[in-house]
Amino acid sequence: MLLLTEMRAGLTEAQFRNLRTQGELITNLLxxxxxxxxxxxxxxxxxxxxxxxxxxxPPIAEGARPGVGQPRVRxxxxxxxxxxxxDVIYDEIRTTPLTDDQSLGEKIENAARRVEYxxxxxxxxxxxxxxxxxxxARGEIVDGERLNERGERVVSVTVxxxxxxxxxxxxxxxxxxxxxxxxxERASMIPFMIGATIAIFxxxxxxxxxxxxxxxxxxxxxxxxxxxxxxxxxxxxxxxxKDEIGALAHSLEAMTGALADxxxxxxxxxxxxxxxxxxxxxxxxxxxxxxxxxxxxxxxKQMLAIVAQDVQRLDRLITDIARASRIEAETAKLDLNRVxxxxxxxxxxxxxxxxxxxxxxxxxxxxxxxPEGLIVLGQAGPLGQVFRNLIDNARSFSPQGGVVSVAxxxxxxxxxxxxxxxxxxxxxxxxxxxxxTVFERFYTQRPKGAAFGGNSGLGLSIARQIIxxxxxxxxxxxxxxxxxxxxxxxxLVVELPLAH
Numbered sequence: 001m002l003l004l005t006e007m008r009a010g011l012t013e014a015q016f017r018n019l020r021t022q023g024e025l026i027t028n029l030l031x032x033x034x035x036x037x038x039x040x041x042x043x044x045x046x047x048x049x050x051x052x053x054x055x056x057x058p059p060i061a062e063g064a065r066p067g068v069g070q071p072r073v074r075x076x077x078x079x080x081x082x083x084x085x086x087d088v089i090y091d092e093i094r095t096t097p098l099t100d101d102q103s104l105g106e107k108i109e110n111a112a113r114r115v116e117y118x119x120x121x122x123x124x125x126x127x128x129x130x131x132x133x134x135x136x137a138r139g140e141i142v143d144g145e146r147l148n149e150r151g152e153r154v155v156s157v158t159v160x161x162x163x164x165x166x167x168x169x170x171x172x173x174x175x176x177x178x179x180x181x182x183x184x185e186r187a188s189m190i191p192f193m194i195g196a197t198i199a200i201f202x203x204x205x206x207x208x209x210x211x212x213x214x215x216x217x218x219x220x221x222x223x224x225x226x227x228x229x230x231x232x233x234x235x236x237x238x239x240x241x242k243d244e245i246g247a248l249a250h251s252l253e254a255m256t257g258a259l260a261d262x263x264x265x266x267x268x269x270x271x272x273x274x275x276x277x278x279x280x281x282x283x284x285x286x287x288x289x290x291x292x293x294x295x296x297x298x299x300x301k302q303m304l305a306i307v308a309q310d311v312q313r314l315d316r317l318i319t320d321i322a323r324a325s326r327i328e329a330e331t332a333k334l335d336l337n338r339v340x341x342x343x344x345x346x347x348x349x350x351x352x353x354x355x356x357x358x359x360x361x362x363x364x365x366x367x368x369x370x371p372e373g374l375i376v377l378g379q380a381g382p383l384g385q386v387f388r389n390l391i392d393n394a395r396s397f398s399p400q401g402g403v404v405s406v407a408x409x410x411x412x413x414x415x416x417x418x419x420x421x422x423x424x425x426x427x428x429x430x431x432x433x434x435x436x437t438v439f440e441r442f443y444t445q446r447p448k449g450a451a452f453g454g455n456s457g458l459g460l461s462i463a464r465q466i467i468x469x470x471x472x473x474x475x476x477x478x479x480x481x482x483x484x485x486x487x488x489x490x491x492l493v494v495e496l497p498l499a500h
Contacts, residue, residue, distance in 0.1 A: 004185055011178045012155055016143050019071055019157040023141075023173040026073060027159045029056065030171065035163050042163040049075050050084045057086045075161065077169045078137050080130065125153075129172065132158035136170040153179040214245045218252070231260035272441055276317055280310040320458040323385075336470075338499055339380045341419050342371030342408040348387055349406045362395045367407040374408055374419045376496040378470045386466050386474075389459035390423040390492045397427030397490065410498060417498035426489040429478045438476055439464045463494075472496035 034049035035042055053073060073086040127144030135142045136158040143157045156174040160167045218235065225233050233256035235249050284307050291303035345366065352364035376383075387406070394404045407422045430438060441461045460474075467474045477491040 004182060007185075008178065008182050011181065012145070015155045015175055015178050016157060019155060019173045019175060020141065020143065020159070022071060023073075023157050023159040023171055026053075026056070026173070027161055027171045030075070030161060031163055035161070035168060037163065042166055042168060044075075044077060044083060044161070044168050046083050050089055053084050053086055054089045057089070071173045071175045074172045074174075075169060076133055076172065078167060080133050083169065127156070129156070132156060132172060133170050136160045137167055139167055148174065148176070152176045210243075211245060214249070218245075218249055222252070225256070231263055232256055269441060273317075273321055277314065280313045280317070284310045317458075320462075323458075323462065335379065336377040337379065338375050339378050339383060340372075340374060341376050341383065341421060341496065342374035344380060344384060345387060345406055345408045345421055346370045348384060348391070352391060361400050362398045363403045364391060364395070365403060365405050367405050371408050374410055375499040376419050376470070376472075377499045378496065382466045383470070386463040386494065387421060387423065389463045390494075393459050394423050394425035394427070394490070394492070398425045399427065402426040411495075418495045419498050421494040421496075423492045424479065424489055425491075429488055430476055430490050432478070435476045435478075439474070460492075467494055467496070470496055 030049055030052055034045050034052050036045050053075070057073060058070065071086075073084075074082060075084040076082055125144070125146040127142065127146050129146065132142045132144065132146075137160065139160050139162065141157070141159050143155075145153060145155055148154050154174045154176045155178055156172060158170050158172045161169040161171055221233060221235055224230075233253050235253055287303045287306040287310070291300045291307070294300035294303060349364055349366040391404060391406065398404055403426060405422075405424045407424075409420050409422075411418050411420050439460045441458060464474050472495050474492065474494045477493065479489050479491050
């Protein structure tokens with residue numbers, strides 16, 4: 001419709017130029033053949049004017065409407081009296097049958113109403129025939145748009161009929177072709193508009209069925225989860241589609257599943273913490289009761305030593321729990337940086353070394369020279385905590401005078417290039433059935449002679465949590481069976497993707 005509006009403006013301007021050219025040509029011909037140089041003033045020869053129009057304008061074809069295909073030309077005198085009209089110069093009478101209940105005026109009014117109905121755009125006439133004649137009588141060439149006696153919008157140009165300086169009349173040339181073309185074009189658009197309406201209705205129906213309804217059911221399921229206090233989102237079947245709505249549903253389901261798993265893990269962690277704290281508290285209560293009823297100072301001293309051990313165990317346990325909670329909060333908002341893992345392990349190993357004149361119960365050594373180029377994406381603080389936990393764990397299981405060795409290397413696997421960090425001890429090794437359970441919270445299996453309360457069972461669990469959040473993995477191996485023999489002991493391996 002916007003295109004038709006622009007089209008109408010162009011057609012109107014072209015029609016103005018065409019009608020003005022034709023009007024000027026007809027006027028010049030009428031001045032030469034249809035006017036008489038009288039005394040004292042020139043005047044119009046009315047019969048000659050009609051004859052000229054009869055000869056230069058072809059008759060209207062049978063069945064054609066006036067003003068269609070060729071312009072309508074009318075000549076008026078200065079008083080506005082009609083002298084000649086191209087629609088009636090052939091003295092033909094055209095009849096239009098009327099119904100019994102319809103007058104000529106009603107028929108014309110209905111035709112005009114149909115035309116107005118198809119205009120679809122507001123329009124006001126810019127001039128009237130009387131105004132055109134009045135201005136042209138003053139010597140102006142006037143153009144504009146107006147309604148004719150049939151209620152049609154016409155483009156009109158009025159040229160003064162002037163001999164020398166005397167205006168003897170006016171020549172009005174008008175055409176309804178522009179409006180008829182536009183009405184025809186708009187009428188031809190109606191089937192397409194109906195088709196577009198049907199298409200929009202069907203599209204809206206499909207959108208409601210395949211987008212709005214699944215989204216509404218998804219929102220209802222989320223509201224039901226909130227109101228019932230559930231933890232896992234159970235979605236209806238029609239939301240499991242292979243499209244964007246289905247992807248959103250799967251993502252929400254996975255998200256709530258992950259949140260539910262975290263809630264379950266926190267509940268298990270709270271239960272485990274409660275259980276682990278109860279053990280030393282029960283031991284402390286028993287020792288205090290025994291100390292109160294001790295018969296000798298030696299027995300009382302022995303009970304107080306047990307209390308001190310349990311207090312130390314509680315302190316270590318609470319410290320590790322606080323550290324685990326802090327690390328979990330840090331890994332949840334992980335900002336990745338480039339970390340040289342080889343240099344980090346080398347510096348951590350140096351921090352564990354002791355002066356030569358102070359022999360350590362267990363030596364911590366780094367295998368080989370300081371490695372270079374072992375870059376991973378992560379956080380240096382949490383990664384350093386991982387390897388400190390691994391070294392502390394290996395040292396606690398190593399015998400007196402044993403050696404804990406640390407190494408770092410780059411390897412290439414089917415999953416891509418990796419940086420591998422290795423911590424070996426010379427302890428008793430890990431039973432094969434416990435190679436995975438050692439990473440569970442509060443798992444402890446102290447070797448003979450290990451200090452009571454020296455391990456909380458959270459170190460390896462914290463290490464796995466950090467490495468998993470960095471996109472890597474950590475696992476345990478035995479170097480030789482269960483660690484028996486000179487090459488025995490446990491090996492803990494950390495693998496992280498190599499950064500490019």
